Amino acid sequence: MPEGHSIHRLARQFSDVFVGERLTVSSPQGRFVEGAALLDGRALESARAHGKQLFLGFEGGLSLHVHLGLYGAWDFGGDSTFRGASSIGAPRRVGEQEIADGGMSDGGTDDGGEAAYAGPPPPVGAVRVRLASEHGWADLRGATVCAVATDPEVEAVLARLGPDPLATAQPSQEPGEEFARRLARRRTPICRLLMDQSVIAGIGNVYRAELLFRARLDPATPGSSLGRERALALWADAVVALGQGLRDGRIVTTDPSFWSFPAGELPLLRDAHYVYRRHGEPCRVCTRTVLLADEAGRKLYWCPGCQAL
DNA sequence: TTTGGATGTAAAC
DNA sequence: TTTACCTCCAAAC
Incomplete structure (x- = not known):
């Protein structure tokens, strides 16, 4: 999707x-x-x-x-x-x-x-x-x-939708603050809240896994325990990541330093993600094996080394 | 040729 | 928490 x-x-x-x-x-x-x-x-x-x-x-x-x-x-x-x-x-x-x-x-x-x-x-x-x-x-x-x-x-x-990181014409800070408020109210794990369209609109399974990795967040972290600062940082990163996807027409979440491909080109498929669909392979950052679990019927990928509580 | 997933959601249990 | 929706493609028979 x-x-x-x-x-x-x-x-x-x-x-x-x-x-x-x-x-x-x-x-x-x-x-x-x-x-x-x-x-x-x-x-x-x-x-x-x-x-x-x-x-x-x-x-x-x-x-x-x-x-x-x-x-x-x-x-x-x-x-x-x-x-x-x-x-x-x-x-x-x-x-x-x-x-x-x-x-x-x-x-x-x-x-x-x-x-x-x-x-x-x-x-x-x-x-x-x-x-x-x-x-x-x-x-x-x-x-x-x-x-x-x-x-x-x-x-x-x-x-019934939460704020959208790609929505334009919104006051600059307000959507992120709204996202932070919606997280603060819930003890539900952050991995589930990111997929909840009433909390933040537009995130799917790829961005969910990749944003959690980029934030080095344990997927089980309760939304309410992130705090305002980490919530705002997560929002800001969503704005960046989805913005790049909007520009490129492809989800690429890795830093170019991880691309085994000439600069200026989009990376090969296998270089585009940190954890999504990389279960069983070594983490690009810490070499621990990327894990996969079923989370409310969707597949959740994460690195147990980088994303420790 | 058949099967089983896939970047999703809502309705049914 | 599970099933149904509904389409296409790749992998397994």
């Missing part, structure tokens, strides 16, 4: 390419026919993300609310003027980058620049929603939530 950085990339992509355009909305798969009909023919006015939730705001006060869940993804393409043909969402391989190419993608004809755009290609697989503008298209498949929402319904979703 796409963690918060992917959803913010999606919001940016929709803003860049589709906001201001009148869209045709359909459901080739057939599971969203009624919702698609409500939105079909309206202009897209906004695209915003909070945590892992995506809201596409159409004229007339209706939004398309999407949560990709574990395996949802959006694919984009269009004619030669379309920017940002790509695939953003559930990666098929660990560490996969979310950009295919920067320009033309197969839109029907392929005999050079003079060919007229024939519209989106026939849908491949189970396309829940297809959005199409004059020059491009976006396909959604596999989402856990795909619904038409009114403004009050959008507000209700936002109201």
Whole structure:
């Protein structure tokens, strides 16, 4: 699954390419026919993300609310003027980058620049929603939530979410302070609180493990025992880490000094993480064996040497 | 060809 | 705490 950085990339992509355009909305798969009909023919006015939730705001006060869940993804393409043909969402391989190419993608004809755009290609697989503008298209498949929402319904979703490290337009210090307050109230282990979207929105299993390692925090540490300083530091690191993911389209949490690859390039897959999916291997820092445990149904990775209480 | 995960969540027990 | 959702891909038969 796409963690918060992917959803913010999606919001940016929709803003860049589709906001201001009148869209045709359909459901080739057939599971969203009624919702698609409500939105079909309206202009897209906004695209915003909070945590892992995506809201596409159409004229007339209706939004398309999407949560990709574990395996949802959006694919984009269009004619030669379309920017940002790509695939953003559930990666098929660990560490996969979310950009295919920067320009033309197969839109029907392929005999050079003079060919007229024939519209989106026939849908491949189970396309829940297809959005199409004059020059491009976006396909959604596999989402856990795909619904038409009114403004009050959008507000209700936002109201149950904690602060988002990638949210812009928030007062600089306040979101971190809010995160610290939410941690302070709970004796639940920090490894569980980081995955709780009402405590902090946008963290998933990769960032959870990696942020805990970077903070050298024992995953079992109760939220209430972190204290304000460590909570604010954890928030600040989340802002940095997710910010890099937003920029790169890939989760890379290791310091470049750990990359066995020329400077200036993103690291090889195996160099991108400290502990995520590295159980049984030696810790990059202390050489102790990285451990794996089942934590509330999700896999938790940590180093017992670096992350001691 | 079948199986089993995967960067997730909510509903059912 | 477990199951169901729902899609694709890679690894195991």
